Amino acid sequence: MQPIIKQVAVTSSVRSVSNDFTDNSPILGDYRVIRRNGAVVKFDRQKISVAMTKAFLEVRGAGAADSASVRNIVEHTTERVLEALSRRRPAAAHFHIEEIQDQVELALMRGEHHQVARAYVLYRERHAEARNQKAREILPTPIQVTDKNGRQYQLDVHRLQEQVKEACRGLDATDVESLLQRSLQEMYDGIHEKEICKALYLAARARIEREPQYSQVSARLLLDFLRFEVFGRDVHHTEMEDLYANHLLDMVRVGVAGELLNPLLASRFDLAVLGSTLRPERDLQFGYLGMQTLYDRYFLRVDERPIELPQSFFMRVAMGLALNEDNPTERAAEFYEILSSFRFMSSTPTLFNSGTRHSQLSSCYLTTVGDDLAEIFDSYRENALLAKFAGGLGNDWTPVRAMGARIKGTNGKSQGVIPFLKIVNDTAVAVNQGGKRKGAVCVYLETWHLDILEFLDLRKNTGDERRRAHDMNTANWIPDLFMKRVMEEGQWTLFSPADVPDLHDLCGANFERAYVAYEEKAARGELHHQTLQAVELWRRMLTMLFETGHPWITFKDACNIRSPQQHIGVVHSSNLCTEITLNTNQDEIAVCNLGSVNLPAHFKDGVLDEDKLEKTIRTAMRMLDNVIDINYYAVSKAENANKRHRPVGIGMMGFQDCLYEMNVPYNSPEAVEFADNTAELLCYHAYLASTELAAERGAYESFEGSLWDRGILPHDTLRLLAAERGDNVDVSGELPLSADGGGDRLDGDYLQADLSQRQNWQLLRERIKMYGMRNSNCVAIAPTATIANIVGVTASIEPTYQNIYVKSNLSGDFTVSNRYLVDDLKALGIWDDVMLEDIKYFDGVLEQITRIPESVRAKYPTAFEVEPKWLIDCAARRQKWMDQAQSLNLYIAEPSGKKLDEMYKLAWRSGLKTTYYLRSMGASSTEKYTARTGALNAVSAGGSNGSSAPQACAIDDPDCEACQ
Incomplete structure (x- = not known):
């Protein structure tokens, strides 16, 4: 593939520092000069005149500077140089400094x-020798570099020095010379020019654990490597203002020709205008992990x-959404x-596919599988697509x-749900999301299903492999009645859904009445069933959750009683990451855009x-709503449901960062x-933005009869949930069911919730009454x-996993330190190699490092030092406002049956x-090597499912980003 920007020819393979020429004259006013350090500056004709004058002074003495004849010769010769250069490049272009100096020689x-x-x-020659001498001091033995055509040239050490210096600009805790020396140690004679860039950013990456500023240095050096690949030559950051447009x-041209990009990107947009809006300086805000993630997994490629x-990249995503x-x-x-x-x-x-020919932009799909062989195998096909x-x-x-x-058609007996789930597992492995990441699926089963005990064992490493599924996730879909039976130490009855088909679609008090009636029939011997103690099943669920990490615990009735869409359906499951709560049935596949x-x-x-x-949320909601109409739907059930209900899911990240601030x-x-406060603001402005979109574009199709339509907002539904659970809560009287007049807390036996509020929710109700909602969720x-x-x-709403940990990705492993902690320790004057080793030794936990003041240790607890109560309290306050759910990881340092039960x-x-x-x-473990050995100090922590990922979410596996 040809470089996207034509490579500028140069006349010398040696690149060193010298004068640079910029120009204000009409002839070359639009031209640029490439300096030996890679910087690009304006052409200045005066620099040519100055250089020639110095040469005349050396030959004719100091008086030559005042000589009119010399001034005339210099002026005339400068004009000849400018004419020669303009003939070589009639249109505005870039000249290398060596090319200009060659023309000065010829003109003289x-x-x-x-x-x-x-x-x-x-x-x-004197200046070149001075540069070479300086390079020899850094690198005594010259290194030959191999270019993309197999030709060799001598490594320009000074050019590397300038490159590293530019990467460290504005980062006062970095050391240019030592970083350059470390990079040179990794280079060898005959090294390919692309490997030079790699040596630079990998050397910087190794220093991130001691100084977080090297994360930005590494990112900038990796960006240099990316620019080399894109443009086919070294490109200095200062050039990007001109080059980006x-x-x-x-x-766009190359992407359309390569059948990657939608041709509408070339015809629907004023690319010149959009090119002028690109902000090159924002390239410098990345840390290494962010830049490496984009480079490895997100940027589009043609011929690799x-x-x-x-x-x-960001503009391509934006164009695709517009x-x-x-x-x-x-x-x-x-x-x-x-x-x-x-x-x-x-x-x-959305980042992967926006603006492409297959713009599948949605994150999550929820399906319900019917009790019919044809529907079951249709579900495999839908999963794959x-x-x-x-x-x-x-x-x-x-x-x-x-x-x-019983199977009526054959008069035989069913093998149950488990053998079918094995096929779900294998389908997820086989269809690896277009070759970009592993397939990802979570299967949900209600707690009253007769196969629930085998379902709990699906992720075990022992037993019949034909009844195991190691590559998919599982979750319990638990009705409130089961939780009440657990707390009351009552019995629990398991049924086959073929005998109790309505339980699947019932929730709350209606589910309880029907379930008790079925229990009475079972007691009379009229139904196939199994009875056991609810506590026994609960313990089994928690035991398997601890041993295998699955099935997750999710609550059916909270999802349904608080659903705005309960007037037209039932939430039968959540999604892969448990934050989506949308209706599904045999005719509709729920879709959510995140x-x-x-x-x-x-x-x-x-x-x-x-x-x-507020401004960010308003624009973001518009982008998410646009996804629904632009999205590529592989299955018609998904398109019909998404366009009818138009759900989206705006969330948040960096919660822990804010706490540090x-x-x-x-x-x-x-x-x-x-x-x-943050959840209320997020929800309030998201719901307001949806009413604005409704005013402009119309309400979603199934709005009439929804809780929105009835004036019941998500936080109002807490009272409804308490009443359904049997707590003594007054929900009579006029809607909405707000906290006004009823206190700011619910303290029932089965629901305790804060009801305080800050925003003007009445204004939202009035806007919904006037315009409706554009989005059901x-x-x-x-x-x-x-x-x-x-x-x-930091990810989502997560606490800090560890204050230092090993990050694994496609480029290998490297250690990451908590930059906020490092800044605080620097301010105290106690951040040094000994402190780094101490933090590693204690697995990122500060409690036993008494050199750190207690106030600082208290500020930086790790996830396992935060009692689960605090995580749940924070989550409950968020859940108050949300029409869907949240991906809530729970941490426990010293697990026991009692603690899990209480949690x-x-x-x-x-x-x-x-x-x-x-x-x-x-399963935690730590490899403790001293930094002086040069070995990586790997701090790993295992989760309940044996994972060693420092992120709480298994989705952070390098091969998978499942939801986001």
């Missing part, structure tokens, strides 16, 4: 100023070569602004009859900028209040494991809809 010779020309040549044009740079707008260029610029500034980030499928283009899947398998149930607000990008001086946050520990009342907090890496903040009961009583992974320290 042609003017028969031979002695002056010789002086000029000697002047050039043309690059966007060429990127990237065609995108960070800003053109395709159907009336003013697409203006909207693309608006979308680009919040993406490139890291204020909001779309989910991984949805997974192919990067969709994460949640399957509800509750309707499928249990083992031993993206997350970056809270730290709206934070300044310890305060959240609410006006800025506020000097607030996660395990504190202040953190709980901040969780409440608006808010869902996803894990953000990968997009949080891109923007360089998950608290989650249920707090009104949470779902929980996600359970993480324990049971």
Whole structure:
């Protein structure tokens, strides 16, 4: 493939520092000069005159400077140089400094100023020798470099020095010379020029653990490597202001020709205008992990070569989301602004596919599988098609009859649901999301299903492999009645759904009445069933959760009683990451489109900028709503459902970063209040934005009869949930069911919840009454494991896993230190190699490092030091406002049956809809080598399922980003 920007020819393979020429004359005013350090500057004719004057002074003495004849000769010769250069490049172009100096030599010779020309040549040679001597001091033995055509030239050490210096610009804790020396140690004679870039950024990456600023240095050096691949030559950052505009044009052209990009990107947008809006300086805001993630997994490639740079990548995503707008260029610029500034980030499928020919932009698909062989095998096909283009899947398998149930068509007995789930597992492995990442699916089963005991064992490493599924996730879909039976130590009855088909679609008090009636029939021997103690099953669920990490604990009735869409269906499961709660049935596959607000990008001086946050959310909601109409649907059931109900899921990330900025520990009342406040702001402005879209575009099709339509907002539904559970809560009287007049807390036996509020929710009700809602659902907090890496903040609502840990990705392993902690320790003057080793020795935990003041240790508890109560309290405050759910990981340092029992009961009583992974320290281990040995100090922590990933979300596996 040809370089996107034509490579500038140069006349010398040696690149060293010298004068640079810029020009204000009409002849070469639009030309640029490439300096030996790679910088690009304006052409200045005066520099040519000065250089020639110095040569005349050396030949004719100091008086030559005042000689009119010398001045005339210099002026005339300068004009000849300018004419020669302009003939060589009639249009505006770049000249290398060596090319200009060659023309000065020739002009002096042609003017028969031979002695002056010789002086000029000697002047050039002296400067070249000085540069070479400096290079020899750094690298005594010259290294030959091999270019892409197999030709060799001598390594220009000074050029590397300037490159490293530029990467370290503005980062005062970095050391240019030592980094350069370390890089040179990794180079060898005959090294390919691409490997030189790698040596630079890998050397910087190795220093991140001691100095977090090297994360930005590594990112900038990796960006240099990316530019080399895209442009086919070394490109200095200062050139990008000129190059980016043309690059966007060429990127679209190459992408369309390569059948990657939608041709509408070339015809629907003013690319010149959009190119001028790109912000090259935003390339410098990346940390290494963010840049490496984009380079390895997100940038489009033609013939294995990237065609995108960070800003053109964000613009491609923005253009793809603005395709159907009336003013697409203006909207693309608006979308680009919040993406490139890291204020909001779309989910991984959107980043992968926006603007492409197969724009599958949605994150999550939820399905219900019917009790029919044809429907079961249709579900495999649907899973495969949805997974192919990067969709994460949640399957509800509750309707499928249990083992031993009668098959009417053959008069035989069913093998139950388990053998079918083995095929689900293998389908996810086989269809690896278009070759970009592993297929990802979570299967849900209700707790009353007769196959529930075998379902709990699916992830075990022992037993019959034909009844095991090691590559998919599983989750319990638990009705409130089961939790009440557990707390009351009552019995629980298991049924085959073929005998009790209505239980699947019932919830709350209606489910309880029907279930008790079926229990009475079973007691009379009229139904196939199994009875056991509810506590016994609960213990089995928690035991398997601890041993295998599955099935997750999710709550059916909280999801349904609080669902805005309960008037037309039932939520039968959540999704792959337990944050989506949408209706499904045999005719509709629920779809959700995700993206997350970056809270730290709206934070300044310890305060959240609410006006800025509101603007970001308004634009982000428009982007998410656009996904619904632009999206490529592999299955018609998904398209019909998505366009009818138009659900989206805006979330948040960087919650822990904000707490650090506020000097607030996660395990504190202040953190709980901040969780409440940020969730209320997110939800309030998301719902308002949806009413604005409804005013412009119309309400979603199934709006009439929804809770929105009835004036019942998500936080109002807490009272409904308490009443359904049997708590003595007054829900009579006029709607809405607000906290006004009823106190600011619910304290029932089965639900305890805070009801305080800050925003003007009555205004929202009035707007909904006037315009309706554009989206049936608006808010869902996803894990953000990968997009949080891109923007360089902590994932989602997660506490810090460890203050130092090993990050594994496609480029290998490297150690990451908590940059906030490092800054605080620097301010105290106690950040040194000994401190680094101490933190490693104690697995990132500060408690036993007494050299650190207690106030600092209290600010930086790790996830396992934060009692689960604080995580659940924060989550409950968020859940109050949300129309969907949140991916909530729970951590426990010293697990026991009693602690797990109390933790998950608290989650249920707090009104949470779902929980996600359970993480324990049971399998933790640390490799403790000293830094002086040069070995990597790997700090790993195992979760309850044996995972060693430092992120709580298994989705952070290098091969998978499932939701985000």
